[in-house]
Amino acid sequence: MFIESPRYTERFGSVRLSHVQRVIALDSGLKSELPPYGAMGVIKIEEETIKHFEDRMAVVIPVKDEKLKLFEGVVSGVPHDCLVIVISNSQRGKVDRFRMEGDALSQLCRFTIRKALIAHQKDPAIAEAAAEAGCDELLGEDGLIRDGKSEAMVVGLLMAKAAGKEYVGFVDADNYFPGAVLEYVRNYAAGFSLAQSPYSMVRILWHYKPKISGGLYFRRWGRVSETTNKYLNDLISSKTGFETEVVRTGNAGEHAMSMKLAEILPYASGYAVEPQELVSIFENFGGILPTKNLKVMEQGIDVFQIETRNPHLHEEKGEEHLSNMLLLALSTIYHSPLCGEESKQAILAELIKQEVLKEGEEPPPVRLVSPLKKVSTDKFISHIREDFDKYNVLG
Ligand code: GDP
Ligand code: CO
Numbered sequence: 001m002f003i004e005s006p007r008y009t010e011r012f013g014s015v016r017l018s019h020v021q022r023v024i025a026l027d028s029g030l031k032s033e034l035p036p037y038g039a040m041g042v043i044k045i046e047e048e049t050i051k052h053f054e055d056r057m058a059v060v061i062p063v064k065d066e067k068l069k070l071f072e073g074v075v076s077g078v079p080h081d082c083l084v085i086v087i088s089n090s091q092r093g094k095v096d097r098f099r100m101e102g103d104a105l106s107q108l109c110r111f112t113i114r115k116a117l118i119a120h121q122k123d124p125a126i127a128e129a130a131a132e133a134g135c136d137e138l139l140g141e142d143g144l145i146r147d148g149k150s151e152a153m154v155v156g157l158l159m160a161k162a163a164g165k166e167y168v169g170f171v172d173a174d175n176y177f178p179g180a181v182l183e184y185v186r187n188y189a190a191g192f193s194l195a196q197s198p199y200s201m202v203r204i205l206w207h208y209k210p211k212i213s214g215g216l217y218f219r220r221w222g223r224v225s226e227t228t229n230k231y232l233n234d235l236i237s238s239k240t241g242f243e244t245e246v247v248r249t250g251n252a253g254e255h256a257m258s259m260k261l262a263e264i265l266p267y268a269s270g271y272a273v274e275p276q277e278l279v280s281i282f283e284n285f286g287g288i289l290p291t292k293n294l295k296v297m298e299q300g301i302d303v304f305q306i307e308t309r310n311p312h313l314h315e316e317k318g319e320e321h322l323s324n325m326l327l328l329a330l331s332t333i334y335h336s337p338l339c340g341e342e343s344k345q346a347i348l349a350e351l352i353k354q355e356v357l358k359e360g361e362e363p364p365p366v367r368l369v370s371p372l373k374k375v376s377t378d379k380f381i382s383h384i385r386e387d388f389d390k391y392n393v394l395g
């Protein structure tokens with residue numbers, strides 16, 4: 001594929017944040033006489049390079065009661081060499097949606113001779129492994145893994161690690177276009193190929209997010225993302241003294257990390273997870289607060305933001321869901337030790353203006369799951385590995 005070169009990279013301590021890079025063309029051909037670089041400012045990412053990273057990547061799909069057709073479409077879009085890991089919190093019982101997902105997944109895998117793992121978020125064996133590993137923060141009062149997309153992501157991460165993958169990407173199960181899923185994963189690979197540090201992250205920005213209201217309207221920005229990005233940028237500016245607009249993917253559900261980075265980040269519960277990743281990176285490696293990871297500081301963190309060619313169309317879950325997302329996203333910034341009094345006041349005013357909070361209310365505290373390294377990942381893995389085949393759809 002052809003992609004814009006990361007022309008502007010802003011530094012915040014040892015974090016290298018690249019401005020949005022657009023995908024110029026989805027394919028760059030196999031002909032070797034083409035120069036490795038395209039025109040000025042454009043990089044050619046070889047197909048072989050993309051495959052190299054796909055082979056080392058697990059793609060985690062969190063799913064909760066999505067339409068089966070959408071889920072199937074998403075799986076069909078994941079490049080063949082990636083290991084698909086489905087973490088489902090779908091309904092069981094009379095209408096066993098989890099079972100239906102498993103059947104659909106295993107059929108696809110049988111047809112295409114590929115491996116995939118699927119687990120239910122409420123599987124007691126997973127809760128047991130998490131408890132054994134000291135990962136109690138993931139557990140609810142009933143002793144099972146808590147509800148939530150972020151909790152599913154952490155379980156997916158642990159399974160990816162157990163499967164020996166070096167990269168992990170996330171793709172939502174409610175994407176309408178399998179072709180977009182294919183592009184997300186190729187963009188992850190492209191980003192990783194550009195990283196200088198073993199600690200890297202790739203976040204996806206959709207070119208267009210169509211809304212269906214009468215006709216199909218190709219809207220350039222989402223309102224929630226716009227607000228989240230503004231306050232993430234303010235967080236940086238308030239420390240560096242220079243205004244910036246570098247952050248454009250604060251709420252990117254579609255994103256990927258090197259396992260090395262994934263294991264040193266804490267994860268916020270529910271929908272706060274994506275903005276919290278950036279906030280945590282700024283806190284730990286922005287050079288303002290003391291770091292616990294000098295070695296990582298030395299190598300730096302690379303964050304890439306890639307704008308897709310494909311539009312993003314997913315299930316719309318209503319106005320209330322959006323308000324809740326905005327509240328949780330801004331909570332991560334509000335409660336960060338990096339956030340000064342002035343920024344806090346601005347966030348409160350914003351939430352009141354958008355009618356998410358009432359006068360006098362504060363954003364709820366963010367519930368964090370500690371970085372994976374701290375809890376003994378190895379223990380989780382050895383516990384899960386004992387019957388790893390149980391999760392293998394072809395097993
Ligand atoms: P949005 O796209 O950010 O508005 O959020 P969605 O509600 O579409 O959720 C993103 C993805 O996470 C979808 O694939 C959902 O099915 C999935 N999801 C949401 N909640 C949960 C959960 O509690 N557990 C799991 N495993 N997946 C979830
Ligand atoms: Co969605």
